Amino acid sequence: MADAVLRAEIAKAGLDQRVIVDSAGTGDWHLGERMHRSASSQLNRNGYDGDTHRARQFDRSWLAERDLVLAMDASNLRDLRALAGADEERRIRLFGEVGDLRGAEVPDPYYGGDAEFAGVLAMLETGMANLVARLKALPDLPG
Numbered sequence: 001m002a003d004a005v006l007r008a009e010i011a012k013a014g015l016d017q018r019v020i021v022d023s024a025g026t027g028d029w030h031l032g033e034r035m036h037r038s039a040s041s042q043l044n045r046n047g048y049d050g051d052t053h054r055a056r057q058f059d060r061s062w063l064a065e066r067d068l069v070l071a072m073d074a075s076n077l078r079d080l081r082a083l084a085g086a087d088e089e090r091r092i093r094l095f096g097e098v099g100d101l102r103g104a105e106v107p108d109p110y111y112g113g114d115a116e117f118a119g120v121l122a123m124l125e126t127g128m129a130n131l132v133a134r135l136k137a138l139p140d141l142p143g
Contacts, residue, residue: 001039001117002072002095002106004050005124009132018141022066024058026079031055036110042117063088070095072106098134099127 003023010019034040035053043050060083063069069092071077080092096104106123109116135141 001035001043001048001050001121002070002124002128003053004043004048005121005128006131008048009128010135013132013136015132015135015141019135022062023053024056024062026058026076028057029055031057036117038109038112038114038117042114042121046121058083060084063091067091068093068098070098073108074105095127095131098131100130101127 003021007016007021010016010021033055035050035055040050058069058080063084069080071080071092072095074094077092077094081089084092094103095106096102101123104123106120106127107116109120
């Protein structure tokens, strides 16, 4: 869900030619599969497109190619930082900090119902809007 919301916010801000969004998990669960049906439904009901999303696993080699890697929760943050070298670790951040959500972790609604998916979507919308505002303010954003 996060990548669909971020892509939409970036496009709305006119940054889609300057910012590349990628999505992957830290585990190998569901590799190649579409997102959870409830996540896709929640996105579609709210005007987002998550149809092209497929589950992938984060690869350590990607760290050198990314300016910022966002973890949704402390467990993913720990897993990503374990992959990183000292010079790469500073680019791995908790989304709740970067998105000005007071450091909150984004809960995994996988086993929840519509209310949990709606709550996560609302959290992502707020955080992604905050993140994109910060990106727009960068004087040295490539492009």
